[in-house]
Amino acid sequence: MELQTLYNEYLNIKFKRGLPPVRTKPFEYGLYADDSAGLFLTDHPEETFTNWMYELIPRDPHYISAPDWQPVLADVFQQMDIYDELVLYYLLFTLNTTLSVNSHNAYSTMNDFMKNYSFLQLSHLSEITRLNEEQKHQVRDFFFFYYLYAHPVNEETLYACSFDGQNLVHTKTDIPLERYFTAFHDHYSTNIKEYTEQIAIAPHDIQACKHLTLQLLQCIEGKLAKLNMPEEKGLEAVLRLINDVDQMLQLHDNNKPALFEMMKNFLKEARSTPYRDHCFTTLLQNYASYILFFRFDEIHALVEYFEDTPEWCRTIINKIFMDTIFMERILRQKRIDITTYPNVTQFFEDEAKRIYL
Template sequence: MKIQNIFNEKIRNLFTDENSSTAIEGFEYKENNYGDKELYIFNKNETFLEWDMNLIPDDPGYSKEHNPPILHSKFPMIDVYDELTFSHLLYTINSVTVNVVPNYFTRINVFMKQYCFFQFSQISNYNTFDSAEHSSLRDLFWFYFLYTHPVNETTLYSCHFDLGKLVYTDKNIFVRDYFNSYYDFFIDNYNEYENKLDVSPTEILACKELTNELLTVFEGNAIKLNYPGESKAVFYVNNISSFLRDYQENKHAIFNLFTDLAKGINNKYDDFLFSVILQNYVCYILRKNFSEIEYLSDFLFSKEDDAISSLIINKIFSDTIFCKRFAATQNINIKNFKYVVCHFDEESKRINL
């Protein structure tokens, strides 16, 4: 299975209005009951995300009686609370394949979750980061991937990375080992659970393989994912190293690109790529030195185009909550950047002031 093929189909379904279904690696994207585009097992009314919904354990906090964890013989150290957290982790990681239709209340979460997932592929293929910088970015994107799903607090802080491997902290279990054992359990014991499943052992195996590929992205061992297209915007989105190098060599060239992109939004994909580039500026530049925003502020002021300035500034400050976090961690008062704040719309004010 090739994760890039799944990713390409995800992007095609996210940014086109086509309703045609294309088989890809044993799956296909179709609209679910909520209007979202979801990855279904090919030719079945069962999804990659929820094939095991009838098997997920009850929350022990709301159940008087509960069975021991199904994997207790393999992992005798886990209890029912650990089992539930692993279930949440598996669901959250697999859910990155779903194209959720955002609304006003979910738009930031939907964008940030997609953005964070893609950045794992980028940072693992950018060799000029030192180990501390790589770890810092990886932990940042992992936290906000979970946070914007959103998960509960237990799941949010349940894991850490150890030498590139995702580890369930409390019981020191490699997440990949648990997930593989989980899928294998239902393949090996299929006859016992067949009446609760609408998938075959072969299809469970395909789900296992896809989960492993998704986990490989998070753990930094996957090939670099790429968004489709030939534009300068696509090039920079797919090559963070080139974006950072060119920014250091000629900030104004990058700022001119920002203004060109702001003037050239013709469709949802253009707008999305513009948002990604601006958040790359936030996460890779302002995260290290928030005062770099002054160079952009001065540049926009010199252009005397309030509409373009407002569009760029508000996308930077209200497409995500990254700016709010980075300003806070650097003890920066955003109000001190007068030319920035004067362009804030109500949403940017709500988030940042």
Template sequence: MKLQLLYNEYINIKFKRGLQSVQTDCFEYSLLEDDSAELFFVNRNNESFIEWMYELQPRDANYTMNPDWEPELLAFFEHLDVYDELILYYLLFTINKTMSIVKINPFNAMNDFMKNYCFFQLAQLTDAARLTDEQRHQLRDFFFFFYLYTHPVNEETLYSFSFSGQDLVHTKTNINMEHYFSIYHDYYSENLDKYRDKLFIAPHEIDACRNLTMELLRSIEGKAPKLSMPPEEGLEVVLQLINDVDYLLHIYSENKTTLFGIIRDFLSDNRSNSYRDHCFSTLLQNYVSYILYFKFDEIYDLVDYFKSTPLWCKMIINKIFTDAIFIQKIMKQNQIDIAEYKHVIEFFDEEARRIYLK
């Protein structure tokens, strides 16, 4: 499974770029009636990647006083209970849903952007050599938290996983998720006859689902080749910064006005489409994640550079603060009171003031 090819197709359809579709190994996108899109098995439009496991969702033990059943995979994972089993199912569903394309509305736009952003950043971190190990670990936990939070998952699932080295594990049981998902797919593939009333796919299709799930998981863990945002004319420099965290950190450390100049040049170019807008939002959130996360007061330099063009300054500041809530989490972690940053909040629009100046 070549995840980069599939990711390119995801971007192509999500942002209506109109490029020629590229045949991927086992799956292809199909547009649905509500303007969303899902991955379906090639040449089979009645079973999607995300749907195959719907009927396998465990019963919710939280609604039963004394659950009298055992986890399906207890023979393989002796410390697993029925509560854990449901949480692991939720994680599997969340990972598989990463490549789904949802219809955007005012209520889900931020969450959709943030989940996509965090997945992409998790796939970048291992190659970010200019970050220290501690910085990489901090950002990995930060991105993974929001990856789950914006799916969204329930609170119990949100805090149930951690990283051991590069391995994602279920913290309570120390179950390695790559191992669990491998056993999970093997089990249902080998016991298909037992679940014929729930499963309507062939063993080789379950194997295809397993391969894609594993690629997605390995990207989250930073074990797979990092993903890249696909090219577009006029976005070469912006995409270089997005696709290479080290380059972003290098030019910022050498001369931060180089980054600000690239932002200025982007705003000077009147061309606009949804992909360009997404890339610009991604670049600004990279500034938040890789610069402000570690030194919040750097925002003063951004404002100083753009204050002579107040409309641009206002637009940049409000995208930083309202496209995502990463900066809100950063301020909370560092006990920063944004009201003390007078030169920043003077550029806040009504929405930013509503969120941050309650």
């Protein structure tokens, strides 16, 4: 099973696109009554990719005055202690929830978008050529931070990892996540008889979970071919720029009006479907993440283009600033005082004014 196929099915269910289900064995999606969906093991319809290891969570040493046990994989990773083991478990759980479809409230909707948007962009970065290596490292760290932050994870887990080249490593122990996750799955599939009360799936299912976990990790690390948003009639132009960041950057640098005209044409249609709206949000966040992140003053060109259609300008500006909290962090990192951009802030709606002004 290719990850792209499973990713397409995830988007099909998440945005109710109504496409026929495709073969994703050894996994398949199952729907819950609240419109959420779990990625189940085909041969074990009671177990999900996320929860098969639920009973394997390490004891939390933070609540015990003198913890006296060793990590399960202490013989393999001598540099790891029981606090590290718990963090690595949280990282594995976070990774495995990437393709879960959850029900949402207003707060969790934004977090869900930021996590999955960041995951998609991390898969694209290694193929982008119009950013230099330093720029790619900056946005990579930015996206990985929000991939974890929006899960959400605790602070210890949020800052536990760093990139060493293309490898994500647990910074304190210098253990590559790929090596740890491989050893984790191999240990439990090899010693399954010792864990019959905690594990309800077979060794070959654990290996299938390992394979998918490593694919998700390698996507984040940029070691696999990038994931693409699937095509849909009427969204060809938008999806072409989403799936090829270089093309968006080239169009912006060579012909800004053409990029803005694409945004205008989208708004002209006034047709709304969950997937269509998601694609437009993704395009605008790409504009923020790859252009305004490095050249914030480019926002003047956007505002000037839409000055004759203030309602559309208001829509775009508020989506850029309010659909995620990316712009808050960009302004802080770049030490940009948004109040010095009155041509932008004049379009802020009440909630944006409350947050930014």
